[in-house]
Amino acid sequence: xxxxxxxxxxxxxxxNSFVTSDDTSMSEWVITECRIQDEFDTRREGNHxxxxxxxxxxxxxNSDCPSDNELKGSMDIHPDMDFGAHxxxxxxxxxxxxxxxxxxNQSKIKTIQWKDAPETYKAEEKGHLFEKRDxxxxxxxxxxxxxxxxxxxxxxxxxxxxxxxxxxxxxxxxTLSKQLEELETQGSNPFFKxxxxxxxxxxxQSTRKLEIFLAxxxxxxxAYPMTIVVTANARAQEVVGLVCWQYTEEGxxxxxxxxxxxxxxxDFLNKFSLHMAEDNGEIDTxxxxxxxxxxxxxxxxxxxxxxxxxxxxxxxxxxxxVTITVPNRGFNKFQVDSMTITMRELMxxxxxxxxxxxxQGLNYTLEKAGKSEAGKPIDLDNMLGSMNCLDxxxxxxxxxxxxxxxxxxxxxxxxxxxxxHQYKSFHVSMVHKLxxxxxxxxxxxxxxxxxxxxxxxxTARLFxxxxxxxxxxxxxxxxxxxxxxSGKAVFRMTYLNGMDYKHHYFEADQAVAQEIVEKVxxxxxxxxxxxxxxxxxxxxxxxxxxxxxxxxxxxxxSHH
Amino acid sequence: xxxxxxRENIWTYRDTMSSANGGDPVILATAxxxxxxxxxxxxxxxxxxxxxxxxxxxxxLDITPDKQLIAAAGYQHIxxxxxxxxxxxxxxxxxxxxxxxxxxxxxxxGKWMFTGGEDHTAKIWDLRTRQLQCQRIFQVKAPVNCVTxxxxxxxxxxxDQSGSIHCWDLKTDVNEHLIPExxxxxxxxxIDPMGTMMAAVNNKGMCYLWTMTANRPGGPSKLHPxxxxxxxxxxxxxCLFSPDSTLLATTSADGTxxxxxxxxxxxxxxxxDKSQRWVWDCAFSGDSQYIITASSDNxxxxxSVNTGEIKREYSGHEKAIVxxxxxxxxxx
Numbered sequence: 001x002x003x004x005x006x007x008x009x010x011x012x013x014x015x016n017s018f019v020t021s022d023d024t025s026m027s028e029w030v031i032t033e034c035r036i037q038d039e040f041d042t043r044r045e046g047n048h049x050x051x052x053x054x055x056x057x058x059x060x061x062n063s064d065c066p067s068d069n070e071l072k073g074s075m076d077i078h079p080d081m082d083f084g085a086h087x088x089x090x091x092x093x094x095x096x097x098x099x100x101x102x103x104x105n106q107s108k109i110k111t112i113q114w115k116d117a118p119e120t121y122k123a124e125e126k127g128h129l130f131e132k133r134d135x136x137x138x139x140x141x142x143x144x145x146x147x148x149x150x151x152x153x154x155x156x157x158x159x160x161x162x163x164x165x166x167x168x169x170x171x172x173x174x175t176l177s178k179q180l181e182e183l184e185t186q187g188s189n190p191f192f193k194x195x196x197x198x199x200x201x202x203x204x205q206s207t208r209k210l211e212i213f214l215a216x217x218x219x220x221x222x223a224y225p226m227t228i229v230v231t232a233n234a235r236a237q238e239v240v241g242l243v244c245w246q247y248t249e250e251g252x253x254x255x256x257x258x259x260x261x262x263x264x265x266x267d268f269l270n271k272f273s274l275h276m277a278e279d280n281g282e283i284d285t286x287x288x289x290x291x292x293x294x295x296x297x298x299x300x301x302x303x304x305x306x307x308x309x310x311x312x313x314x315x316x317x318x319x320x321x322v323t324i325t326v327p328n329r330g331f332n333k334f335q336v337d338s339m340t341i342t343m344r345e346l347m348x349x350x351x352x353x354x355x356x357x358x359x360q361g362l363n364y365t366l367e368k369a370g371k372s373e374a375g376k377p378i379d380l381d382n383m384l385g386s387m388n389c390l391d392x393x394x395x396x397x398x399x400x401x402x403x404x405x406x407x408x409x410x411x412x413x414x415x416x417x418x419x420x421h422q423y424k425s426f427h428v429s430m431v432h433k434l435x436x437x438x439x440x441x442x443x444x445x446x447x448x449x450x451x452x453x454x455x456x457x458x459t460a461r462l463f464x465x466x467x468x469x470x471x472x473x474x475x476x477x478x479x480x481x482x483x484x485x486s487g488k489a490v491f492r493m494t495y496l497n498g499m500d501y502k503h504h505y506f507e508a509d510q511a512v513a514q515e516i517v518e519k520v521x522x523x524x525x526x527x528x529x530x531x532x533x534x535x536x537x538x539x540x541x542x543x544x545x546x547x548x549x550x551x552x553x554x555x556x557x558s559h560h
Numbered sequence: 561x562x563x564x565x566x567r568e569n570i571w572t573y574r575d576t577m578s579s580a581n582g583g584d585p586v587i588l589a590t591a592x593x594x595x596x597x598x599x600x601x602x603x604x605x606x607x608x609x610x611x612x613x614x615x616x617x618x619x620x621l622d623i624t625p626d627k628q629l630i631a632a633a634g635y636q637h638i639x640x641x642x643x644x645x646x647x648x649x650x651x652x653x654x655x656x657x658x659x660x661x662x663x664x665x666x667x668x669x670g671k672w673m674f675t676g677g678e679d680h681t682a683k684i685w686d687l688r689t690r691q692l693q694c695q696r697i698f699q700v701k702a703p704v705n706c707v708t709x710x711x712x713x714x715x716x717x718x719x720d721q722s723g724s725i726h727c728w729d730l731k732t733d734v735n736e737h738l739i740p741e742x743x744x745x746x747x748x749x750x751i752d753p754m755g756t757m758m759a760a761v762n763n764k765g766m767c768y769l770w771t772m773t774a775n776r777p778g779g780p781s782k783l784h785p786x787x788x789x790x791x792x793x794x795x796x797x798x799c800l801f802s803p804d805s806t807l808l809a810t811t812s813a814d815g816t817x818x819x820x821x822x823x824x825x826x827x828x829x830x831x832x833d834k835s836q837r838w839v840w841d842c843a844f845s846g847d848s849q850y851i852i853t854a855s856s857d858n859x860x861x862x863x864s865v866n867t868g869e870i871k872r873e874y875s876g877h878e879k880a881i882v883x884x885x886x887x888x889x890x891x892x
Contacts, residue, residue: 105649108649108651109649109650109651109652109653110651110652110653111652111653111654111655112652112653112654112655112685113655113656114654114655114656114657114683114685114695115656115692115695116692116695116697117692117693117694117695117696118692121696121733123731123732123733126693126694127731127732129671129672129693129694130694130713130714130730130731131713131714131731132712132713132714132715132731133668133711133712133713133714134712135711135712135753135754135755135774172804172846172847172848172890173847173890173891174845174846174847174849174850174888174889174890174891175585175586175846175888175889175890175891176586176602176603176845176846176850176888177845177846177847177849177850178891179586179602179603180603180850180871182603183603183604192604192605192606193875195605195606195607196607196875196876198607201606201607201608201609201610
C-alpha cells in the first residue's frame with residue numbers, strides 16, 4: 001500500500017491510536033506536547049529527522065504530500081477539543097460507530113458486481129436461454145390481420161376500427177378501474193390534499209409526532225388524544241388538515257360535518273384552531289392559538305408535542321326556538337332540532353296543535369315577522385335554515401296579519417321572562433378596582449353564569465382575565481348600581497364564595513345592563529335558591545335594622 | 561436434452577412467498593430527483609410507503625414480473641427493493657457500471673434483467689445467484705437512452721444518443737440498426753403487446769412508426785416504415801403503446817401527454833394541465849382506460865384516456881418525478 005510507507009502518516013496513525021484508546025486522556029496531553037516539540041524539530045532540521053530515503057527510495061510519501069491535517073494527526077482530533085473539561089466520546093469513536101452502523105445496513109444489502117460472462121457467447125451453447133416466445137394466438141390472430149392490411153392505409157383504418165370494437169365487445173376491466181369505481185361510490189376524503197403531510201409514509205423525511213386533543217369530542221373521549229405523525233415541513237394549518245384527513249380516514253364519530261357544519265375542504269381553516277395543550281388535554285390559555293402559517297417544526301421543543309384542536313363553530317348546534325304567531329290568537333313556540341326542517345312541516349305543527357281547520361279554499365301560509373315582510377308569503381318548501389328568521393306569522397290565504405305588532409311586544413316581554421333560563425351571552429366590560437376594564441363575555445343560563453375573557457390584542461398577559469363559572473345557585477343578587485350620562489350603566493353581581501358575599505362589577509350599555517339584570521333576577525326568582533333566600537333575608541333584616549335605628553334616632557330626637 | 565437449472569435463487573423463494581402474501585394487485589411507484597421512491601395506492605392517491613435511494617437520482621423503474629421487487633436505475637448502480645416489506649432500504653445492489661443507468665427491464669419469467677446506460681452499452685444480467693450464463697453486453701457508439709424488450713422476449717431494441725435504433729436478436733446475436741433521423745437522439749422506443757408495431761420518438765418532437773413482421777428466422781423482426789409525424793413541437797420523452805394496441809401515448813417537454821389512435825394516428829386526447837411541466841414517463845391501466853403520467857412539477861397524475869380529465873394527483877415528491885412503474889391486472 002502506498003500509504004503505509006509514509007512515515008508521517010504512520011506516526012500520526014500511531015499517535016491517533018494511542019489517543020483514541022486511552023480514556024485517561026493522558027496520552028493525548030503528552031502527545032500534543034510532543035507534537036509541538038516535533039514540529040519545532042522538523043522545522044529546524046529541515047526535514048532530516050525522518051529521512052524518507054531510508055524507508056524506500058520509491059516511496060510515495062513526497063508525492064502523496066501529506067496534508068496539514070495528517071501532520072497534525074487527524075481531522076478527527078483537536079488537541080483542545082475537550083481538554084480540561086470532562087471527556088466526551090471522541091469524534092473518532094462516534095464516526096467508527098457510524099461506520100459500523102452503515103456496515104450493518106450494508107450487510108443486509110446484497111451487492112452484486114457486474115461480471116462479464118466467462119466465455120464469449122455462442123448461440124449453440126446458450127441460445128436456449130434467449131429463446132423467443134410465441135405471442136398468444138388470440139392476440140396473434142388479430143395482429144396478423146393487422147399486419148396483412150397495413151400497407152394500405154384505408155384498409156388499415158377499417159381494421160383498426162374493428163380492433164377497437166372488438167376490445168369493446170370483450171369489455172376488459174382492470175383492477176384499477178374497478179377500484180376507482182368503488183372509491184367513487186364511497187365518496188373520497190375531502191381533506192385528501194393534506195394526506196401528503198402524513199409522516200407515517202414519509203420514509204426518511206424528518207417528521208414530528210404530535211398528540212392532538214380534540215376539544216370537540218364528547219367529554220368522555222376528550223381525554224384520549226389522537227396521535228399524528230407529520231412531516232416537519234408542514235405548517236400549522238396543514239397539521240389541522242392532516243388531523244381532519246386522518247380523523248375522516250379512521251371513520252371516527254361524530255364526523256366533522258356535524259362538529260363544524262358544512263366543510264369546504266378548501267376553506268375550512270377558520271373553523272378550527274390549534275392550541276398548545278397541557279398534558280391532560282386542557283388548552284393552555286397562556287398562549288394564543290398557533291399562527292396557521294407557522295411551521296410545526298418551529299414548536300420544536302421536545303415537551304411541546306401536545307396540541308388541542310378546537311372547533312370554532314358551535315359544537316352542537318343548539319336547539320333553536322321558532323315562534324309562530326297566529327294573528328290575534330297568541331303564538332306557539334317550537335323547539336326545533338335541525339335547521340333543515342321545512343317551513344311546511346313547521347306550519348303543519350301549528351295547525352295540528354291548534355286543531356285549526358284546513359278546508360278546501362282555506363289554506364294557510366307563513367310570513368316572516370317584521371312590518372316589511374307583511375304580505376309576502378314564503379315558499380313553504382324552503383328549509384328553516386335558509387330563512388334567516390325565527391319569527392313567523394301564520395296567515396290564512398287572502399287575509400292579512402292585521403295590526404297586531406304592538407301586542408306582540410308585550411308578549412315578547414312576557415316570553416322573555418319565561419325564557420330567561422335559556423342561554424344568552426353578552427359582551428360587557430368587567431370593572432376592576434385597580435386596573436383598566438377588561439372585555440368579557442357574560443354567558444347566562446338557568447344553571448350558571450360564565451365569565452369568559454375575550455382575547456384583546458395587546459392585553460398584558462399578566463392581567464389576562466381568567467375564565468370563571470358560577471353556579472346559578474351561588475348567585476345571590478344582581479342589580480344596577482350606577483347609570484352614567486354616557487349611556488352606560490354599571491351593574492353588580494353578588495355571589496356567595498364560601499361564607500362571604502363577593503361582587504363582580506360590570507359595565508355595559510344601559511339597555512344591555514337592564515336586560516342582564518332582569519334576566520338574572522328572573523332566574524333567581526324562579527330558582528329561589530338557598531343562597532338567594534339567605535341573602536334576601538339578611539338584606540331585609542339589615543333594612544329593618546336600619547329602619548329601626550332611624551326610628552330610634554328620630555324617637556330620640558323627638559324625645560329631646 | 562433436459563436442462564436442469566438449479567433454481568436456488570431469490571426467484572423461487574419469492575414465488576412461494578407471493579402465493580402466500582398475495583400483495584396488492586395494483587402497484588404504482590414513482591421516483592426522480594429527490595432520492596426517494598414513493599409507493600402509491602393508485603386509486604386513492606395516497607402514498608403508503610417511501611423508500612430511500614441514497615446518493616443518486618432514479619432514472620428508471622421497473623417491477624419484476626412476480627411483483628415482488630422493484631428495480632431502480634440510478635448513477636452507477638441498479639438497486640432492488642422489496643415491494644411488500646416496510647424496510648426503507650434496498651435489498652440488492654447491482655454495481656460495476658460506469659455512469660448513469662438509464663433503462664431497466666425484465667424478462668417476463670424473471671430469468672434476466674436488462675439495462676442500458678451512458679456507458680454506451682446495453683447489458684443483460686443473470687438474476688440467478690452465482691450464475692453468469694446470461695451475462696451479455698451489447699456495445700454501441702453513443703450513450704444509450706432507452707432499451708425495450710420485444711414481447712417475444714428474444715429481441716432488444718436499443719435507442720441511443722446518436723439517433724440509432726439497434727435491433728438485437730438475443731439468441732442469434734445478430735443485430736441491425738436503423739437511423740430514422742441523423743443526429744436526433746432517440747429518447748424512447750415502444751413495441752405494442754401484439755408485437756406488430758414499433759414506435760420511436762426523438763428530441764425533435766418526431767414520432768416514427770413501423771409495422772413488424774414477426775419471427776424471421778435467424779434475426780430480429782422485420783420492420784416496415786409506416787408513418788412519421790410531428791407528435792410535439794419540443795422533445796418527446798417517452799412513447800408507449802396501450803395494452804390493447806389501439807393507442808399510442810407520447811409525453812413531451814411541452815408539458816403535455818398526447819394520446820394517438822394507432823389506426824389512423826389522429827389525436828385522441830391531449831392531457832394538459834396548467835401546472836404540469838415536462839412529462840417524462842407514462843403507463844396505461846390494464847384496460848387502457850386510464851393513463852398515469854410523471855412530471856417535473858413533482859406530481860404524477862392519473863387521467864381518463866377518453867375525457868382527458870385528471871382523476872387523481874399523486875403529490876408528495878419534493879423534486880421532479882422522472883420515472884414511474886405501474887402494474888395493473890385485467891379482470892374478465
